[in-house]
Amino acid sequence: MTLSTMLQSAITKRFGLRPRHDWAKSIEQAISQLADERQLPRARVERDLPDDPNLLRAVAGKLTVEETFFFRFPVQIEQVVDHVAQLLPHRPRAAVTVWSAGCASGEEPYSVAMGLHGRLGALPDNLAIVGCDISAVAIERARRGIFGNWSFRGVSEQIRQLYFESLPADKSRIAAVFRSSVRFEHLAIHEMAHRLGPTSVDVVLFRNVGVYFDEASLARCFKQYHRALAPDGLLVLAATDPTPPPELFKRVRSDSIGIYRRAEQSEVTKSRTKARTVPRPAPDPVGRRDAIRTLRPPPVVEALALGDRGQLSQAIEAADRAVAGHVDDPHGFFVRGQLLLASGQPVAAIEDFRRVLFLRADDRLARYWYIVALHGAREVGRLGPQIAELRRQLAGALEDEILEDGRTSASELRAALITFEGLCE
16 A cells, blocks of 8 residues: 555545545645655655654645635624624623634634624623634634735625735735634644533534535534534534534524524434334335436436535536536536536546537636636646636626626626636736
């Protein structure tokens, strides 16, 4: 067994990350970076890695995606602020705790802190906000509190002026009151969970992280969150994240998106009892089964629904069926390309977005996702022409012009493009 193969297995077993096809190459690069950062011979790092959990965590941290920005999904941030603000007056001597699990560079927990400051006028002493991430680089950025324009897409200029200090090179530093009020830990999620007592947390933010875990590790996370959350605690997920087990978490309201509360033990028992007492349905006649089968949704619709539930493998299979039957329909290739990116397959995604652009060369969103895929596949040399072409296609668009998906505005796409433009200068 090669060192790379052994490390992939160890990282999956210890941290629960779902392996990606490019891990072998990424691990080789991570080892070289660690050797440079620690000023050690590469052979020394390779020798120590199998027995050094800190080194292994450092390698695993370099395999994760650090994609986040301030006030992402603002409706959810507002609901968290509402919940915490209601709890604070009733806990004068006990902390109200918010845990951002997989916080990347800290924009999420800082957003909660800013939201509470805006609501209350100050951050009370009985508030505790903590973020953890497996990436040492991300945690160091979070502690420094210095951010570029990419972190502010969709954020009002008023927020930036109120809570940030301007720095050279279009950078901004969050105010000291927030840097001192939000704690960051360089720990994997399960490691952080072991440090938290039962029912000691009031909100867990676990957004856009679950898709990177294998099923066993995801199940372990949900059990740890159920243990750590207070009886009225909230679990907050992104709309496209895998849903938690219904015996552990209940949706807060039927119209809420990604907001769950901890199920009480009585509800867990009731759920299990109900599951045991439901009789098995009688077998359907063959004719009825055939009729039901014809009601299956179109493959593209099925792929989107499966992707929203975090079932990426099944979603990609559905997208495969969509493009097989409609080779001249760009929509199927676009959906499959996004699913391939989400599952860590940027090289395969490149071909799908190229196909979309062949069929519809003026699709600005498809060209943007083609750029994302090229960057993910480390095809940096091919980024320049695509970025230039997308700039040209956006040049005449009004700021509030809605693009091909019916949701994204031209100004939002221009802001998203900024992160890649610096790579080609």
